[in-house]
Amino acid sequence: MLAKRIIPCLDVRDGRVVKGVNFKDLRDIDDPVALGKFYNASGADELVFYDIIASAEGRPLFADILRRTAREIFIPLTVGGSINSLDDFDRVLKSGADKVSVNSGAVRDPSLIDAGAEKYGSQCVVLSMDVKRVGTGFHIFVKGGRVDTEIDALKWAVEGEKRGAGELVVNSMDTDGVRGGFDIELLGEICSRVSIPVIASGGAGKREDFLELFRTTDCQAGLAAGIFHSREVEIGPLKRYLAENGVNMRV
Amino acid sequence: MIGIVDYGCGNLMSVANSLEFLGFDCFVSSDADKLSAAGGLILPGVGAFPAAMEMLEASGLVGCVKGFTRPLLGICLGMQLLFSVGEEVRECAGLGLVPGRVRLIDTELKLPHIGWNSLSLRGASPLFRGVPDGSFVYFVHSFAGAAENPADVAAVTDYGTEVLASVSRGNVHGCQFHPEKSGDTGLKILKNFAELCV
Numbered sequence: 001m002l003a004k005r006i007i008p009c010l011d012v013r014d015g016r017v018v019k020g021v022n023f024k025d026l027r028d029i030d031d032p033v034a035l036g037k038f039y040n041a042s043g044a045d046e047l048v049f050y051d052i053i054a055s056a057e058g059r060p061l062f063a064d065i066l067r068r069t070a071r072e073i074f075i076p077l078t079v080g081g082s083i084n085s086l087d088d089f090d091r092v093l094k095s096g097a098d099k100v101s102v103n104s105g106a107v108r109d110p111s112l113i114d115a116g117a118e119k120y121g122s123q124c125v126v127l128s129m130d131v132k133r134v135g136t137g138f139h140i141f142v143k144g145g146r147v148d149t150e151i152d153a154l155k156w157a158v159e160g161e162k163r164g165a166g167e168l169v170v171n172s173m174d175t176d177g178v179r180g181g182f183d184i185e186l187l188g189e190i191c192s193r194v195s196i197p198v199i200a201s202g203g204a205g206k207r208e209d210f211l212e213l214f215r216t217t218d219c220q221a222g223l224a225a226g227i228f229h230s231r232e233v234e235i236g237p238l239k240r241y242l243a244e245n246g247v248n249m250r251v
Numbered sequence: 252m253i254g255i256v257d258y259g260c261g262n263l264m265s266v267a268n269s270l271e272f273l274g275f276d277c278f279v280s281s282d283a284d285k286l287s288a289a290g291g292l293i294l295p296g297v298g299a300f301p302a303a304m305e306m307l308e309a310s311g312l313v314g315c316v317k318g319f320t321r322p323l324l325g326i327c328l329g330m331q332l333l334f335s336v337g338e339e340v341r342e343c344a345g346l347g348l349v350p351g352r353v354r355l356i357d358t359e360l361k362l363p364h365i366g367w368n369s370l371s372l373r374g375a376s377p378l379f380r381g382v383p384d385g386s387f388v389y390f391v392h393s394f395a396g397a398a399e400n401p402a403d404v405a406a407v408t409d410y411g412t413e414v415l416a417s418v419s420r421g422n423v424h425g426c427q428f429h430p431e432k433s434g435d436t437g438l439k440i441l442k443n444f445a446e447l448c449v
Contacts, residue, residue, distance in 0.1 A: 001409055002360075003367040003387055040434070045367055071268050076389060076432050098432065121298055123363060123391045164362065166342060195361045220366060250367045250387035 002251040004214050004237055004242070005221035007078075007199065008228045010035060012050040015061035019231070025235035029179070033068045038230045039228070043163040043236040045250060047073065048169075048223065051081030063095040064174035070096025080128055080147070089116050093124070101169060107149055107156075110163060117164025126199075127165035129153060131186060132173040138186055145173050161194045168194060169223065171201040179205025182213045182222065188201055191218040199223050207238045214247045253277040253448050254289030256329075258310040260296050260303045262431075263445035266326065269431040273438060275445040283315040291448025292319050296328030300353060300394065303328055304345065310419035317346055322447040323423050324378075327392060330418065330425030334396045348423045350399040356392075358411035363393040368408045368416075368428075376405035376419035378426070380443050388416070388426075388440075395427060 011018045016030040035048050051062045069077060079092040080101030089100050090117035101200035106112045106127060116125040130141045131153040157168055170190055172183030182203045191198050200213050204224040213222050227233045243249040253270060254394065255263050257279045270277040280286055294316060296303050316323065322359055325333045334345045337353040345353065356364060367387040372379050390408070396415045398404050406417035418425045430437035
């Protein structure tokens, strides 16, 4: 049976990993390639690299990181951050990405999902969404969570699947950074509406949060950044803990 | 030297990266003469079956791949093309190197079948020498081959139904999963293949 996935996310700015990285035994602790190698050796099932600024100056640095990563790490690599056109897909795929994550670019122009899926296949297109509760509903936010688009997140998830996204990353802004657990309610609502794999993001603080995620929702994967970088949760022991508790893991 | 068949279809770079990482020489080419002279061939592939066959034909490489007598490895859609017939989009002839058809996976579970799944090894394919039964590899597909001859089946996986994961028939091998994205297990499988080509 298919294993549930544990995915560390590396936010990269100007060639370095941002967010408190706490790897004292890694010589170059904020080098994305070194950190990626460490996670690969720890049993990460996939890596997500997020290009934070994607400025003109940062782009060659970021492309170089992808190329170096793809030469040394042989697990799926998803890349996101400022993906606004098919040229952006092409750029990161040629540098070594296997999947491309679209977010606000797809909100601005939803046909980007269709175009990416048609040219590269649905397996290549990941729709990432930042979601926050507003009143009784869930809205899509953009610009790093500053702008409420007033788009209904549950409808957007369904539309994303229809347009050809192969996976969804659902990041709950309500639980992100709180470390009190994933947003089970939101994730359950989305999983019940789509048939593509849903990757949960935002809120993991301890290993029990991942167990709750996989026991109570159909999410295929749990994604986190800070808790892995800080080593509050380590991927190898986390996967063994989940496997011991009946979750099918690649261990 | 291993030739990676470039017919405009598939992520050639990660296959080349993994062989280089393992210390094997390889080259990416669409030149039939060069590929025919290689010690082994890898046929990658991403996308839909008929489009890939058309591109392989347009590249003038069908004869080169079909007539290749040293080890050949099809990966993902490249494995599916080894079969006699594909049913994706429309019925379409494949390379016919492995008797059988490529059909939509008949499962209650979500398609595409995407993620890490475990292998049940069958027979004694040289691809899986030293690979423990139950090892996880990375799949991304909705269609899968059905081999007519059970002896051609090298590995299967369980996705609500039995799904063909690998074939070996003489010099012809196929991996439905992506060995170049399957961590240490995948590297071991590629190393086994590359050693057949030396």
